[in-house]
Amino acid sequence: MTDHTTSLSHxxxxxxxxxxxxxxxxxxxxxxxxxxxxxxxxxxLRLDGExxxxxxxxxxxxxxxxxxxxxxxxxxxxxxxxxxxxxxxxVSNGLGYCETVEKLLNVEAPPRAQHVRVILTELNRIAxxxxxxxxxxxxxxxxxxxxxxxxxxxxxLKIYEKYCGARLTTHAFxxxxxxxxxxxxxxxxxxxxxxxxxxxxxxxxxxLTTNRIWVExxxxxxxxSGEDCIALGVTxxxxxxxxxxxxxxxxxxxxNYKNFEFEIPTGQNGDTYDRYLVRMAEMRxxxxxxxxxxxxxxxxxxxxxxxxxxxxxxxxVYHSIEAPKGELGYFIVSDGSxxxxxxxxxxxxxxxxxxxxVMCRGQLVADVIAxxxxxDIVLGEVDR
Amino acid sequence: MGGPTxxxxxxxxxxxxxxxxxxxxxxxxxxxxxxIMLVFVGLSVAVIAMNWLERKILAHMQVxxxxxxVGPHGLLQPIADAIKLLxxxxxxxxxxxxxIFWVAPFVVVLAAFTVFVVVPFGPTxxxxxxxxxxxxxxxxxxLSVLGIVMAGWASNSHYPLIGALxxxxxxxxxxxxxxxxxxxxxxxxxxxxTGTGTLSMIGIVEAQQxxxxxxxxxxxxLGLIAFFIFAVAMVAExxxxxxxxxxxxxxxxAGFHTEYSGFRWSLFFLAEYSAMIAVSSIAVTLWLxxxxxxxxxxxxxxxxxxxxxxxxxxxxxxxxxxxxxxxARMPKHPLFRIQTIGLAGFGVVLGLIGLVLFVPxxxxxxxxxxxxxxxxxxxxxxxxxxxxxxxxxxxxxLMRMGWKxxxxxxxxxxxxxxxxxLLQEKIWHP
Numbered sequence: 001m002t003d004h005t006t007s008l009s010h011x012x013x014x015x016x017x018x019x020x021x022x023x024x025x026x027x028x029x030x031x032x033x034x035x036x037x038x039x040x041x042x043x044x045l046r047l048d049g050e051x052x053x054x055x056x057x058x059x060x061x062x063x064x065x066x067x068x069x070x071x072x073x074x075x076x077x078x079x080x081x082x083x084x085x086x087x088x089x090x091v092s093n094g095l096g097y098c099e100t101v102e103k104l105l106n107v108e109a110p111p112r113a114q115h116v117r118v119i120l121t122e123l124n125r126i127a128x129x130x131x132x133x134x135x136x137x138x139x140x141x142x143x144x145x146x147x148x149x150x151x152x153x154x155x156x157l158k159i160y161e162k163y164c165g166a167r168l169t170t171h172a173f174x175x176x177x178x179x180x181x182x183x184x185x186x187x188x189x190x191x192x193x194x195x196x197x198x199x200x201x202x203x204x205x206x207x208l209t210t211n212r213i214w215v216e217x218x219x220x221x222x223x224x225s226g227e228d229c230i231a232l233g234v235t236x237x238x239x240x241x242x243x244x245x246x247x248x249x250x251x252x253x254x255x256n257y258k259n260f261e262f263e264i265p266t267g268q269n270g271d272t273y274d275r276y277l278v279r280m281a282e283m284r285x286x287x288x289x290x291x292x293x294x295x296x297x298x299x300x301x302x303x304x305x306x307x308x309x310x311x312x313x314x315x316x317v318y319h320s321i322e323a324p325k326g327e328l329g330y331f332i333v334s335d336g337s338x339x340x341x342x343x344x345x346x347x348x349x350x351x352x353x354x355x356x357x358v359m360c361r362g363q364l365v366a367d368v369i370a371x372x373x374x375x376d377i378v379l380g381e382v383d384r
Numbered sequence: 385m386g387g388p389t390x391x392x393x394x395x396x397x398x399x400x401x402x403x404x405x406x407x408x409x410x411x412x413x414x415x416x417x418x419x420i421m422l423v424f425v426g427l428s429v430a431v432i433a434m435n436w437l438e439r440k441i442l443a444h445m446q447v448x449x450x451x452x453x454v455g456p457h458g459l460l461q462p463i464a465d466a467i468k469l470l471x472x473x474x475x476x477x478x479x480x481x482x483x484i485f486w487v488a489p490f491v492v493v494l495a496a497f498t499v500f501v502v503v504p505f506g507p508t509x510x511x512x513x514x515x516x517x518x519x520x521x522x523x524x525x526x527l528s529v530l531g532i533v534m535a536g537w538a539s540n541s542h543y544p545l546i547g548a549l550x551x552x553x554x555x556x557x558x559x560x561x562x563x564x565x566x567x568x569x570x571x572x573x574x575x576x577x578t579g580t581g582t583l584s585m586i587g588i589v590e591a592q593q594x595x596x597x598x599x600x601x602x603x604x605x606l607g608l609i610a611f612f613i614f615a616v617a618m619v620a621e622x623x624x625x626x627x628x629x630x631x632x633x634x635x636x637x638a639g640f641h642t643e644y645s646g647f648r649w650s651l652f653f654l655a656e657y658s659a660m661i662a663v664s665s666i667a668v669t670l671w672l673x674x675x676x677x678x679x680x681x682x683x684x685x686x687x688x689x690x691x692x693x694x695x696x697x698x699x700x701x702x703x704x705x706x707x708x709x710x711x712a713r714m715p716k717h718p719l720f721r722i723q724t725i726g727l728a729g730f731g732v733v734l735g736l737i738g739l740v741l742f743v744p745x746x747x748x749x750x751x752x753x754x755x756x757x758x759x760x761x762x763x764x765x766x767x768x769x770x771x772x773x774x775x776x777x778x779x780x781x782l783m784r785m786g787w788k789x790x791x792x793x794x795x796x797x798x799x800x801x802x803x804x805x806l807l808q809e810k811i812w813h814p
Contacts, residue, residue: 028542050546050779141626141776147446213626213775365546366629366778 025053032061036139036369039379043356043368050364055357059350062383070343075101075175075310078343083169085347086381088131091124091160092323094173099254100319100330101175102304104312113177113302114256118293119190120163120172121255122286126197127156128324128376129279133204136276136373140217145207152200155193162189176306187294194287201283208276218272222359222371225270232358233351236326238375241278242270248322255321260292272374279376311338325349325376345384349377406504406586409513419511423500431657435462438768445772456727457710472646477539480643484538489644489651491531496655498524499662504585506675506752517585518566518666522559525621525662528655529555532640535652539643547639550629550779554620557786562617564794565610568801569670572599572607575805589674596680600671603804610797611671613790615766618663620786622656624767626774627782664763665756672759675752693747696754700738707731 026049031042040061046053066085070078082097083090095117102108109117130153134146157167162183164172172178208214224234226242239246247264249257265281267274312334320329326348335341352375359371407415436451436459443450451458476485502517504510514520529552536548573591574581582588592598600611620627629639641652668674677692708731714724741747741754777785 026542026546028546050550137775141628142774143442144446144772147448151447207773208775211775213777216781217775217778364778364780366776 030368032058037372038135038377041353041372041377041379041382043372045365045368047365050366052360052363052365052368055360055368057353057356059353059379059382062379064384066384067343067345070340072339074338075312075340078340079173079175080169080171082345083171084380085345085384086128086323086325086328086349086378087168088378089124089128089324090169091120091172092128092321092328094171095121095255096319096321096323096328096330098173098175099321100317100332101310101312103319104315104317104332104334105175105306105310107176107304107306109177109304110301111256111298112300113304115293115297116178116182116302117173118255118257118260119290119297120160120170122290122293123156123159123190123193125286125324126283127153129283130156132279132324132373132376133276136370136376137208137214139369139373140214142208142211142214145204148200148203148207152197155196159186159189159193162186174303175310177301177303179303181302187297190290190294194291198284198287201280201287205280209280215273217366217370218276218374220269221272221363221367222374223269223271224355224359228358229270229355232355234326234355236323236348236352236376237275237278237282238326238352238355240264241267241275243268248320248327252320254319257289259296260289262289272370275374309338311336320346323348325378325381326352347381347384349375349379349381350384353377353382406508406510406513416511419509423503423511424497427497427500427658427661428654430661431654432462432466434657434661434764435465435653437764438771441765441768442772445769456714456723456730459727459730466650469646469650474646474648475643477541477643479540481538481540484534485643488531488535488538489648489655491534492528492655493531493651493658495524495526495528495531496658496662500658500665502585503662503665504589504669504674505756507586507590509675509753510586513584513586515587516583518570518583518588518670521585521662521666522563522566525659526555526559528659531655535644536640539640541643543638543642544640547629547642551623551640553779554623554627554629554782554786557783558617558620558790561613561786561790561794562621564791564798565614565617566666566670568606568610568794568798569599569614571798571801571805572602575808579809585669585674588669589676592673593676593680598671598673598676603801606797606801606804607671609793610801611667613794613797614667614670617786617790618667619767619770620782622659622663624656624660625771626776628771628776629779629782660764660767661760664760664767667763668756668759675756677751677755693744693751694742696747696750697738697741699754699758700734700741704731704735704738707734 026047028045028047029042030045031037032040037043042058042061044056044058046055064084066081069081073081079094079097082093085093098109130149134149137143137145160170160172161167163186164170164180166172224238224242226239226244228234229239229242229244235246243266245264245266248254249262250264262285265278265285267278314334314336316331316333318329318331320327322328327346328348329346331342331344331346332340333342356368356371356375359375360368363371407413407419439461440450440458451461454460454464476482499521501511502514502520504513504517532551532555533548536544536546536551539545570581570583570588572581572595573588575595576591582591595602599607601607619625623629641649644652673680677695679688707727711724711728711731714720714727741750
């Protein structure tokens with residue numbers, strides 16, 4: 001068993017272990033109860049003064065065994081559980097799971113259901129990015145944007161609440177389509193939200209984008225190259241900010257994303273500022289997608305023909321979607337029974353968190369906080 | 385034997401009222417003690433008010449209401465908090481250095497309160513007038529870093545230690561720029577017939593009065609730049625956003641006072657806010673004309689004097705009117721009756737104070753205090769505004785700004801001020 005208080009990142013193995021007597025070094029334990037670790041992440045930092053020599057993440061404080069639970073539930077019963085992984089982007093989790101099982105069952109959701117799914121998922125992307133922006137800015141010391149983003153996120157949650165009764169862990173989608181038809185005035189409310197939200201992005205940007213302190217705190221902080229991102233499996237806005245144009249919505253279109261026009265915003269430097277800009281641009285692109293989806297919302301059924309008792313043929317399937325935080329993949333093995341033989345989730349937060357050490361080395365303590373924020377991790381998803 | 389007779393007491397009171405000196409300078413111990421009590425109580429009330437105002441103003445900047453439950457519009461919230469803090473268990477970490485841990489908050493509070501000995505609320509309204517007033521203020525206020533280092537070290541914990549290191553480095557480096565800015569203002573006091581300047585806080589304001597110009601506008605833009613340097617340095621000096629690295633919540637949980645709780649913690653809180661008021665007082669005294677009312681020289685006929693003498697009363701009446709307006713807006717539910725009555729009562733008290741302030745005898749004596757407090761209050765608002773707007777600087781950026789921007793700027797301003805003063809003395813107006 002590893003002694004967590006002294007062992008550091010495996011990348012540090014070449015430096016000989018020495019007792020902690022060096023007056024220049026300080027090992028501090030950040031978390032699991034710390035205001036800026038976004039939940040229960042524990043980071044063991046080795047510091048030289050304020051400089052970070054290395055760090056190790058200790059995770060598992062929020063482990064609930066979601067994958068194991070999946071083996072003991074039917075396909076339908078497991079659906080609400082996935083919402084509890086990345087609880088700020090529950091709709092995306094649901095979309096990924098439903099699409100994976102649909103792939104396993106060889107059914108496809110009807111066009112109307114697909115459109116509504118895209119609308120709700122993109123709304124969720126906005127909500128997730130809003131939460132990221134608020135908490136990230138709070139970590140860097142700007143306390144006001146948090147309240148602005150939460151105020152505006154509320155409007156999205158209201159739409160969810162009206163649609164399916166839940167605000168956070170929505171369980172909005174079903175395998176094969178949707179359970180609920182959209183409520184009366186759904187399109188109008190979504191469009192109202194878009195009109196309301198567009199100037200709000202400018203408002204956020206006004207507070208931060210050209211703010212001198214913000215730029216100083218984020219430029220050249222937590223730099224990671226595109227190659228390193230690929231080597232570490234980092235996806236999502238973090239990868240795109242490093243200049244790699246990889247978005248599963250374009251690269252491997254799922255749902256009906258191929259019908260919509262949008263761009264993939266990318267950065268060049270791979271620093272915290274670029275990641276901030278990429279996410280801001282993504283919110284604008286999401287607005288574009290939602291607008292097109294609402295305009296082209298077709299009539300028709302919302303549920304495909306799926307058997308009441310799902311017994312997919314023996315086999316395995318991997319399907320991934322572009323969740324707000326990166327590639328969210330589900331690997332499901334079916335043994336032909338009503339319950340999956342194995343559910344494996346590839347969570348973007350967990351994989352992205354690997355890059356923390358690479359991004360923080362040689363930086364200062366304050367930058368560790370900024371980088372944890374910019375990675376946009378949700379511990380529910382890291383630990384599952 | 386017997387105590388002092390009534391006549392002696394009356395004499396004491398009269399001796400003060402007729403004096404044109406501060407009680408300390410006049411050697412009037414009785415009035416000096418009264419003043420110390422007044423300043424202490426006033427400061428505590430100011431800190432309490434500041435606590436409520438900061439929450440409210442910050443809340444309104446952040447589209448929320450802030451405290452609303454304890455008392456009408458949360459007016460009693462600071463008192464509730466104070467009671468809570470006093471009743472809290474006083475925890476001392478087992479590994480802490482007991483004595484130093486115990487002493488540290490008192491050192492901080494002592495440093496923060498002692499500076500008010502020389503703060504001039506008016507030409508006679510100060511505890512004393514030291515001939516080295518500004519030096520005393522800077523010296524004593526920088527003692528608080530000792531308390532912070534003691535607190536951080538004695539806690540025997542990593543976060544407080546880093547917080548204390550940060551704050552000591554920060555305060556020491558910003559004091560240099562601060563000192564340079566102060567020197568350039570002190571230099572301006574020597575621009576008179578005799579050519580002798582003064583370090584006395586009262587003397588500095590009187591110099592501004594004599595020269596007919598607040599030092600912020602003196603040698604434009606030199607005075608303004610010096611003021612700007614001081615205004616930045618004073619925020620860093622008091623560990624407030626955007627320079628609140630020493631207690632950066634998201635990084636170091638609570639910085640140097642992480643291990644403190646209850647009453648000791650509230651002492652740090654008290655010290656922080658009184659330090660803010662203290663440095664704002666320095667800025668007001670040095671650059672914004674201290675107790676002088678706006679435009680003392682442009683608008684100085686008797687009509688304007690009358691208009692400006694109405695300001696204190698009008699301000700309090702305005703606050704009273706706000707209370708009454710909000711009383712009218714209170715929900716009409718019976719549960720809100722006590723709150724509504726309370727708010728109306730508060731409004732009545734404020735209104736009465738406002739009316740008393742219209743009495744000419746009171747009004748003339750209170751003028752200077754009012755303008756001084758109003759200017760300090762402006763700075764307090766700025767502090768809150770900064771906190772609501774700015775992200776936090778990083779440690780190296782903070783140091784870079786202190787040593788590479790403010791220090792050269794301060795030196796430059798000092799040299800330029802000296803040169804311009806010399807030119808004015810020798811060439812333009814010999």
